[in-house]
Amino acid sequence: MSQKYIVIDKTSALEADVLFVLKDLDLKHFPTPWDSASWDQVFSEGAERFILVDQRDGLIPGFVLFDLNVVDSFAHLLKILVNPDNRGFKIGKNLLNEAIRVLKERGIRTFFLEVEEENIVARNLYESMGLKVIHKKKHFYSNGGTAIIMTLEV
Template sequence: MNQGSTRRSEPEGVRTAAEADLDQLSRIDNEIFPHDAYPYFVLRQLFDVHSDGFLVLDSATGLLGYTLLATKPDVKTSWVLGLGVVPGSRGLGHGRRLMTEGLVRLAAEGVGEVRLSVEPTNVIALNLYHSLGFGVVEERPGFFGAGNDRLIMGLPLADRR
């Protein structure tokens, strides 16, 4: 069978990541965040600890993006540890799709609030998060070390249950 003739380019859907995805996740993380990608061993450990919150957007041509959600043991707060879409697939609503699915799952689990950090100059991410209902709750100079300032954004999930 010629696999090339059966491949589609449109997304098939958001699903929970599988261990078999780790090599491809590492490759796309390096493509998405060339200067800030998770080292493979960290990605592996995050998968082992937070596999239920590791969502990927899968297509017949491969993974188009991912989000990583980590919920604190008390289930009051979950953090978005990563959201990214491969460069050739940006601007098509894939990041929104990943985040929306993640928020639905977190609300169903009873999570009270979702938080994330974002670079203050990342206008595209800020627009996405604002449109999903997130608001800035804190400015954190040096959050990721000197010169790596971040805005902390939060979204209460009580209204989504």
């Protein structure tokens, strides 16, 4: 099996077939998916971003997407997603570890994220990597759900 991580940002071409897979995974399996237009503009808005894609034998079992604030050395994890067929094999954890390497390379010192209180699997993943809860926001999600805000110094 061939496996590699690909970093995509505004300086690299986001190939149409990769964009198609990311949109499809997000729409089908992310709790709060973006619409198609948001994906089409993923690198054209103000924030600096990167997507880290896990590619295996030409397939994409998962990806992670970060917003970067390079001036203030912090980042915001917007999405981490592993295809349901590939869950439970450390793909998410390894993606996050590789993303932390990329964040450090780009001068980022801290990142934060929101996770729905009920999303126990994701919370376990973040806790197992040392992220700490700093805040709770009630009614954060459109379904009325509470967000837990977590952070990690990288």
